[in-house]
Amino acid sequence: MTTAFIERSNRALADRNLKLAIDRTTGTARTKRAAAVAAWPQFESARDLGRDIKDHVTANLAHYLSEFERNAIASGAHVHWARTAQEACDIVIGICRAEDARSVTRAKSMLGEEIGLPHAMADAGIERVETDLAEHIVQLAGDTPSHIVWPALHKTREQVRELFLAHHTDPGALATVEAMVSSARRQLRQKFMAADIGISGANFLVADTGSICTVTNEGNAELTTTPPRVHIVTAGIEKLVPSTAHAMSLLRLLVRSATGAELTQYTTFHCGPKRVGDADGPEAFHIVLVDNGRTKMLTEGLAEMLRCLRCGACLNHCVVYRQIGGHAYGGTYPGPMGAVLTPVLDGLPIAQDLPKACTLNGLCEEVCPVKIPLPAMLRGWRERAWRDGLEPQTIRNGLGLWRFMVVRPGLYRLATRIALPAIRLFARRGWIRSMPLAGGWTRHRDLPAPAARSFMDQIRSQGR
Amino acid sequence: MSQARDAIFAALGPSQTQSADILRHADALLDRVAALRPNRVGDDLADSFLARVTGPVIGASGQRVTGVESVPDAVRAYLLAQDQPPSLALQPHAKLLSLDWSGIETHHAIAVDEAVAVCFAPYAVAETGSLVFRSGADMPVLFAFLPLHHIVVVDAASVVAWLEDCAAIEASRATPRNLNLVTGASGTTDIEGALVRGAHGPAQLHIILVDPVLPPAEKLPSHVPATPDTSR
Numbered sequence: 001m002t003t004a005f006i007e008r009s010n011r012a013l014a015d016r017n018l019k020l021a022i023d024r025t026t027g028t029a030r031t032k033r034a035a036a037v038a039a040w041p042q043f044e045s046a047r048d049l050g051r052d053i054k055d056h057v058t059a060n061l062a063h064y065l066s067e068f069e070r071n072a073i074a075s076g077a078h079v080h081w082a083r084t085a086q087e088a089c090d091i092v093i094g095i096c097r098a099e100d101a102r103s104v105t106r107a108k109s110m111l112g113e114e115i116g117l118p119h120a121m122a123d124a125g126i127e128r129v130e131t132d133l134a135e136h137i138v139q140l141a142g143d144t145p146s147h148i149v150w151p152a153l154h155k156t157r158e159q160v161r162e163l164f165l166a167h168h169t170d171p172g173a174l175a176t177v178e179a180m181v182s183s184a185r186r187q188l189r190q191k192f193m194a195a196d197i198g199i200s201g202a203n204f205l206v207a208d209t210g211s212i213c214t215v216t217n218e219g220n221a222e223l224t225t226t227p228p229r230v231h232i233v234t235a236g237i238e239k240l241v242p243s244t245a246h247a248m249s250l251l252r253l254l255v256r257s258a259t260g261a262e263l264t265q266y267t268t269f270h271c272g273p274k275r276v277g278d279a280d281g282p283e284a285f286h287i288v289l290v291d292n293g294r295t296k297m298l299t300e301g302l303a304e305m306l307r308c309l310r311c312g313a314c315l316n317h318c319v320v321y322r323q324i325g326g327h328a329y330g331g332t333y334p335g336p337m338g339a340v341l342t343p344v345l346d347g348l349p350i351a352q353d354l355p356k357a358c359t360l361n362g363l364c365e366e367v368c369p370v371k372i373p374l375p376a377m378l379r380g381w382r383e384r385a386w387r388d389g390l391e392p393q394t395i396r397n398g399l400g401l402w403r404f405m406v407v408r409p410g411l412y413r414l415a416t417r418i419a420l421p422a423i424r425l426f427a428r429r430g431w432i433r434s435m436p437l438a439g440g441w442t443r444h445r446d447l448p449a450p451a452a453r454s455f456m457d458q459i460r461s462q463g464r
Numbered sequence: 465m466s467q468a469r470d471a472i473f474a475a476l477g478p479s480q481t482q483s484a485d486i487l488r489h490a491d492a493l494l495d496r497v498a499a500l501r502p503n504r505v506g507d508d509l510a511d512s513f514l515a516r517v518t519g520p521v522i523g524a525s526g527q528r529v530t531g532v533e534s535v536p537d538a539v540r541a542y543l544l545a546q547d548q549p550p551s552l553a554l555q556p557h558a559k560l561l562s563l564d565w566s567g568i569e570t571h572h573a574i575a576v577d578e579a580v581a582v583c584f585a586p587y588a589v590a591e592t593g594s595l596v597f598r599s600g601a602d603m604p605v606l607f608a609f610l611p612l613h614h615i616v617v618v619d620a621a622s623v624v625a626w627l628e629d630c631a632a633i634e635a636s637r638a639t640p641r642n643l644n645l646v647t648g649a650s651g652t653t654d655i656e657g658a659l660v661r662g663a664h665g666p667a668q669l670h671i672i673l674v675d676p677v678l679p680p681a682e683k684l685p686s687h688v689p690a691t692p693d694t695s696r
């Protein structure tokens with residue numbers, strides 16, 4: 001593995017606060033999801049349906065894209081197309097400039113992070129106000145999100161308190177989490193109302209109405225998209241669904257898998273600009289449809305990944321994510337889904353470690369609401385890295401040696417018979433705290449001592 | 465940017481399937497929904513709805529009153545119980561405007577830090593405990609997001625069973641700028657996963673479910689069919 005990833009992981013593993021913070025949020029998420037799923041006996045068939053809806057859209061993407069475009073335009077929206085992250089940012093910045101926007105509010109969107117919108121806006125000198133509480137924390141800290149549903153999951157309440165004391169105009173004592181939330185509420189209220197433009201993402205693009213759907217628990221999306229003159233949406237082209245009814249089926253799966261609720265507090269379908277006579281709403285509505293590698297995924301055998309609802313369940317259940325958190329992955333998307341997506345977005349040479357940092361225990365696929373075969377896709381990247389010659393020579397040699405041994409069972413057994421007692425010399429009460437050549441493992445955890453005799457030996461003696 | 469559009473469509477290739485077949489397949493997918501929905505709706509839809517919204521997961525408060533004329537009294541009682549002054553933002557909906565609000569100062573322009581707002585929801589969904597709002601001249605979107613206390617009036621007879629019923633109702637009408645499904649008060653779990661209410665939107669949601677006043681001789685039928693308010 002490359003040193004950058006190892007360094008980031010080591011730093012994360014050494015951070016006790018981080019482990020605590022990850023455990024608190026993902027633990028609650030796992031418990032709540034389990035309860036929601038247990039209360040829905042047909043969950044398995046619902047997952048099949050979710051998978052089939054998404055696959056149906058992927059198979060007919062051109063049809064649904066043009067239907068969506070037609071209906072969105074008919075509703076008064078402006079539809080823009082972007083092949084790359086750069087093109088998408090240019091379009092958004094272009095609209096901001098044309099509108100002479102000084103202040104822009106933004107409701108959390110992973111697509112926005114993926115295309116680097118925060119950076120692009122900073123470079124263009126446009127004030128960006130993140131309105132999702134977690135994104136607000138991340139922005140104040142000058143940080144990046146570490147989870148796709150809980151971007152500030154890596155921050156403890158003490159760290160949030162420090163940030164708010166330093167940055168909020170009227171923070172008060174901030175003795176409790178409640179006080180921190182209301183301080184953020186006060187801080188952001190005026191920003192919502194004063195913004196020239198509001199930017200959101202979309203959880204779904206509804207083809208037969210031209211609507212886009214957002215889901216939030218806080219209500220910040222609607223406060224972001226209603227008061228300003230202009231609402232801009234950035235969305236990946238895979239977010240399409242045929243109709244509102246199809247969106248409902250996916251919402252049932254998405255929300256339970258993400259937070260364990262049945263529906264988020266605010267599920268809103270936005271269609272076109274405000275109508276004549278409407279009491280509020282934006283005068284202009286822009287939708288930027290972004291490819292950024294998605295059509296390539298279709299042709300490169302990664303179509304199944306386009307089902308992803310960005311629910312975060314695979315992160316919450318991943319034994320690797322739960323140890324190293326999101327930042328160690330080094331991309332926009334962490335965890336199992338990130339390990340599949342980042343090689344597409346950043347290139348395999350840069351991201352080749354991510355598919356390898358996986359135990360292939362299969363939990364991610366088990367919890368994925370649209371049954372994405374994440375482990376198989378990660379294995380696919382590993383094979384690709386091997387074929388492309390990205391593995392360092394030491395690994396290739398090591399694997400060559402391994403292969404030499406396993407195809408010669410007699411030799412392999414002899415080697416284990418010699419190695420076992422040697423390894424056990426380092427064990428104390430069944431655990432190895434350190435051992436030559438195993439530092440990478442034992443620095444942050446103990447290694448279980450192997451059994452005195454190999455599996456094959458035991459079988460043979462029992463057989464007699 | 466039509467260059468980008470062309471490139472994306474070129475990458476996707478020409479459509480392999482006839483539009484009619486795609487449509488048929490999309491409909492067939494929906495045929496599977498009824499058999500696998502979580503079975504959480506009882507015979508009395510209004511009861512199911514109220515139980516869901518006031519249950520531990522959503523945690524809103526709610527009450528049933530008879531006759532829309534009883535709504536202002538219910539609101540007065542709520543304000544008193546919540547220690548709120550008798551002043552509120554009233555959604556400019558005909559149904560609410562026609563009521564006697566004496567003793568309460570009402571206004572129709574909602575303030576940025578409004579304490580209390582009263583809204584009328586055209587219908588609600590029993591399955592999820594969601595209130596449905598459709599933006600328009602008489603429903604400003606911000607009424608559901610700015611107040612600290614959000615009081616919502618909804619007719620018991622307008623409660624529909626499933627999210628698909630909501631989709632069907634909307635499919636038959638002109639799409640508004642915003643269709644808002646509100647399910648409980650605003651909340652966040654962004655700091656250490658701890659749930660805190662009133663993140664940006666309302667901290668408290670109170671629902672007043674209105675049963676019709678029946679003529680004295682008649683008895684309440686055991687099952688009131690759902691007739692969502694489609695007047696707007």
Ligand code: SF4
Pocket residue numbers: 257307308309310311312313314315337364367368369370371372
């Ligand atoms: S891959 Fe599946 S589990 Fe992971 S975020 Fe996407 S939909 Fe959720």
